[in-house]
Amino acid sequence: MIRVQGEDFDAGAEIARFTSGRTDIGAVASFLGLVRDERSPGSPGLVAMTLEHYPGMTERQLSDIEAEARRRWPIEDCLIIHRHGRLRPGERIVLVLTASSHRAAALESCAFLIDWLKTRAPFWKREETEAGERWVEAKSLDDTAAERWNDGVAERWNDG
Amino acid sequence: MIRVQGEDFDAGAEIARFTSGRTDIGAVASFLGLVRDERSPGSPGLVAMTLEHYPGMTERQLSDIEAEARRRWPIEDCLIIHRHGRLRPGERIVLVLTASSHRAAALESCAFLIDWLKTRAPFWKREETEAGERWVEAKSLDDTAAERWNDGVAERWNDG
Amino acid sequence: MKVLYFAWLRTRTGVGEETVSPPADVRTVADLIEWLKRRGPGHAEAFADLAVVRVAVNQDYAAFSERVSPDDEVAFFPPVTGG
């Protein structure tokens, strides 16, 4: 399931909902992303981060990413929540949850989802610092992280 | 931090405690392990799972595992909770949380911790099924998962 | 044809969304960009460095060589920075 929203979310409640009343899930992996103040000594502090997105395309891309994860790993359940709007340092941005009977499937699919989301979901961050505003540039490191999923991970699972 | 306990824990509260009042954490990865009923058609259902452990050695091994993760990755915080005693299907067994400014460090260290814990923490599971009781045998798959961390992961991070 | 701009492409063009009717010889995304650049200095500036421009046609990522037609929704934006 995917949710794109301005409001905050409760990671613990989502994890609890994932497992409540079920006895077939052995593993839940989660990734929580937060607004981080990268303040280094002498640099201007972060006041807020505004996430702009492309309504419609965001939902479509996140649904595609979820479908791809389900195709590659035997996951029982999957949730992606991504916020947009103006967020303060320390606020939650994104939650990815995956549940599986297999530990490795839950962990790997969770890492896959956040890596792919970072390079495919149409969100853009604008930072407000004490020195002014700027659009955050994409990191080539994110592309590298996403590219490592282009190998034979799916095959390994489809055999098992 | 490590906690070995008979009582249940609240994964959401632990995640919240990890991030509360902090603006230097960009990523929290978590792994939650639950008692799973592997019931297949015709096989006897799982009634309960009892986790025996070696008090003293458990705490020592978990502390060593945490120290190793902190040595390998730039993690801001780390929590391992492992329960012992008699647990029903669907009950929580283990929680691993890692927090970092880096997404990959949080995800990788979390996966490392659960893989190492599975092969090093002195816990033994005894299954009660409708057909009787038996000690759960260790899986060679767990050793394989742990062994993949014997390569140059640490070096990659220590350079950065 | 509906054209959308996000992040600094929106800031530079000064518009988030516009409906345009390019001539029939505008067949691809690349053609469309060349045609849009002539709408004004903001548009020209937005498309000055195509290495940092991504495009979606009907909400799916597309190459500059992709065909476009009057009913399409075409969006321009920088590399994404979500998550």
Place this chain on the structure above:
Amino acid sequence: MKVLYFAWLRTRTGVGEETVSPPADVRTVADLIEWLKRRGPGHAEAFADLAVVRVAVNQDYAAFSERVSPDDEVAFFPPVTGG
């Protein structure tokens, strides 16, 4: 010397913990196992297949070749199944 047994090694020996005083020629974990096997049929059965027995000396994993001394805590157990 304190000797501990966990999981099915405890079930087979019928004891979780015992204090023993092996003779001076018991120098290694392997020597200790041979000596413990003579304590009774349960102990002999517990140590019948050493491929599935792990050992810790003073709460750290050890090899069968590791030296043991009277003050040590030596624990025997099957491969772990936590997590």
